[in-house]
């Protein structure tokens with residue numbers, strides 16, 4: 001519970017900071033310096049970490065045992081689990097990134113009648129998938145603040161997202177799904193004792209941060225209205241590198257923006273980097289063609305060896321003096 005407490009305290013402090021900054025009228029800091037600064041940290045940090053991973057040597061194919069590799073013609077190959085070519089790898093990566101395929105195999109373990117019993121556990125996969133897809137929808141819809149004219153696909157996405165036309169303004173399905181999934185994943189860490197046991201502050205923190213960001217956004221849309229024209233001026237100003245210092249869009253907007261900036265800074269420092277890491281994962285992105293090609297370590301340097309014959313030539317006299325047998329006189 002201590003780790004959860006640390007995260008909650010951190011988020012409460014983060015919620016208070018922008019309110020204080022707005023009260024002190026530090027609008028240039030809130031609406032210009034901070035967003036640009038946070039984006040710079042995000043981009044540089046992201047690139048740095050990806051480059052660091054990219055430098056790790058991967059001399060050989062790392063194969064997984066989940067599927068039959070390509071071998072003899074009469075043995076059926078599993079071309080998605082153990083692909084031997086580029087298209088198979090693209091298929092495996094796409095299924096992993098779009099559908100979290102390996103998480104689908106997640107299993108739960110329980111002790112029943114003093115024996116461990118393993119069973120299917122799909123909840124983590126389901127809520128994980130819903131969280132990521134709804135977040136993508138929300139972010140794509142937000143593009144309407146950044147571009148003018150608004151691209152037709154953004155309007156189409158918003159129309160699809162508000163399909164049921166519930167409430168005024170329309171309640172977006174992605175908002176509902178996101179809140180549900182993030183709450184479920186958060187409660188999983190708090191309620192399940194086994195998961196709580198290994199949860200650290202950095203596990204709770206991003207979920208709380210995302211929940212508060214979405215919460216403040218939903219409050220802005222449905223309860224405390226903000227001046228969206230000012231928001232659009234601000235966002236298009238950032239994109240065109242002619243930022244406008246916006247005053248008084250509202251405390252909720254200050255909180256929303258500040259939390260987004262925190263997330264951007266936190267991103268490269270944390271496990272959220274799995275977004276970049278998945279592309280560099282050798283068990284996903286390397287074709288298993290070990291039986292088709294001989295892989296040689298490209299860094300194998302020629303090694304200077306000292307053969308037994310050379311050794312004997314060097315020490316023959318001493319060996320004979322010591323009474324040791326020699327192969328050649």
Ligand code: HEM
Pocket residue numbers: 138141142145172175210213214215216217218220221222226228231235253256257260263
């Ligand atoms: C990680 C990034 C972000 C997340 C997760 C997020 C989340 C949300 C959510 C869930 C809503 C509720 C309504 C909707 O879905 O459109 C919302 C609304 C809003 N967000 Fe964000 N947001 C993010 C970034 C931003 C940024 C960078 C801006 C600055 C332009 C912004 C400005 C707004 C505004 C003005 C609203 C109210 C929209 C309305 O009244 O229709 N958000 N946000």
